[in-house]
Amino acid sequence: MSAIPPRLEIRNLIRRFDGQPVVNDVSLKVSPGQVTCLLGPSGCGKSTTLRMIAGVEMQDEGEIYVDGNLICDTVFRVPPERRHIGLMFQDFALFPHLTVGDNVAFGLAGSKEQKRARVEELLDKVGLTRFIDGYPYLLSGGEQQRVALVRALAPRPKIMLMDEPFSGLDNRLRDDIRDQTLEILKQEDAAVLLVTHEPEEAMRMADEIALMRDGRIVQQGAPYNIYNAPRDKQAVAFFSDINVIRGKVKGALTETPFGQFLAPGVPDGNEVEIVIRPQHLKIEFDRSGKGPLPTPQHGAAARGEVVRARFMGAESLIEIRMDYDGSILKATVPNVFLPNPGRVLWLMFRRDRCFVFPAG
Numbered sequence: 001m002s003a004i005p006p007r008l009e010i011r012n013l014i015r016r017f018d019g020q021p022v023v024n025d026v027s028l029k030v031s032p033g034q035v036t037c038l039l040g041p042s043g044c045g046k047s048t049t050l051r052m053i054a055g056v057e058m059q060d061e062g063e064i065y066v067d068g069n070l071i072c073d074t075v076f077r078v079p080p081e082r083r084h085i086g087l088m089f090q091d092f093a094l095f096p097h098l099t100v101g102d103n104v105a106f107g108l109a110g111s112k113e114q115k116r117a118r119v120e121e122l123l124d125k126v127g128l129t130r131f132i133d134g135y136p137y138l139l140s141g142g143e144q145q146r147v148a149l150v151r152a153l154a155p156r157p158k159i160m161l162m163d164e165p166f167s168g169l170d171n172r173l174r175d176d177i178r179d180q181t182l183e184i185l186k187q188e189d190a191a192v193l194l195v196t197h198e199p200e201e202a203m204r205m206a207d208e209i210a211l212m213r214d215g216r217i218v219q220q221g222a223p224y225n226i227y228n229a230p231r232d233k234q235a236v237a238f239f240s241d242i243n244v245i246r247g248k249v250k251g252a253l254t255e256t257p258f259g260q261f262l263a264p265g266v267p268d269g270n271e272v273e274i275v276i277r278p279q280h281l282k283i284e285f286d287r288s289g290k291g292p293l294p295t296p297q298h299g300a301a302a303r304g305e306v307v308r309a310r311f312m313g314a315e316s317l318i319e320i321r322m323d324y325d326g327s328i329l330k331a332t333v334p335n336v337f338l339p340n341p342g343r344v345l346w347l348m349f350r351r352d353r354c355f356v357f358p359a360g
């Protein structure tokens, strides 16, 4: 039995502008029915990567394969319209002079009846059949978005490339449309590469996240793994606020106001950064000037005073100035907890939830 090649594979793609690589040795595989999110800050090279796959931008180095067949290297190039790729961008535009039905039918081949059947099938999936003979101006932004999605999917593309497709929609609409979009993408079985700079969007949509920074993919994996086993401090910080404690290593351990932390593989004398998300700091109350006793799971407690506490809706955010060096740590707790400024609290560290990195 021979292995089935991935639907989309890019190998070692490089694109330079003015001699500077903006996409730098990017490799990726996407299978049918799988959504991979290229996630990274603005300017890191996401759109350029997508444009090379679409064939509207040429790479300087590297190859692109569809179902194991080369479609583009630096000499050979299948033109964009023959790549079986569907595209969806933020500033998608429906054709204003065509009906909704004709918009969806635009890229379709076949008889009039075949086209009509496919258009009805897709509009039904997005609940817009009643607009089939209407014009795009009749639709809300979210409805136009759904029509653009099914228009791109109508010719059954092997691959869907989506570049920040939801960023034009207002927040409350967005979650529903993301969920519905995901459902349709799965049904249509395309391999999807979705570009976004929003971690929540990637977590919500992706089977796999490829975290991009300065033109490179720095980490790749299931959302759960990227969130819970980030490879460096920036990867933690990309998904949430962080707290950082510094310490110096001695005998694979580092001593801090929160007790000892393991720092395996870091040579003596080097600094490490212990990174923890605000929801994983544990708040303890002052007991007549004493904090809680150390535990193996939480280490030692460090004392501080509340600077500010704010109610955020689902949680409260408490900022605490630490006695040991005057730095401020942020902790969140579910629901309402709004201690007054100046109140003494103790913080502890969940040992299984913090990350220890060599200081960069």
Ligand SMILES: Nc1ncnc2c1ncn2[C@@H]1O[C@H](COP(=O)(O)OP(=O)(O)O)[C@@H](O)[C@H]1O
Residues within 6 Å of the ligand: 017, 022, 040, 041, 042, 043, 044, 045, 046, 047, 048, 049
């Ligand atoms: N045609 C171009 N000429 C010069 N620089 C470009 C061109 N296209 C993109 N860039 C630069 O390449 C970098 C990556 O851009 P882009 O791929 O659009 O990033 P992203 O989509 O992640 O925001 C940016 O610094 C951008 O200014």
Ligand SMILES: [Mg+2]
Residues within 6 Å of the ligand: 043, 046, 047, 048, 163
């Ligand atoms: Mg972009």
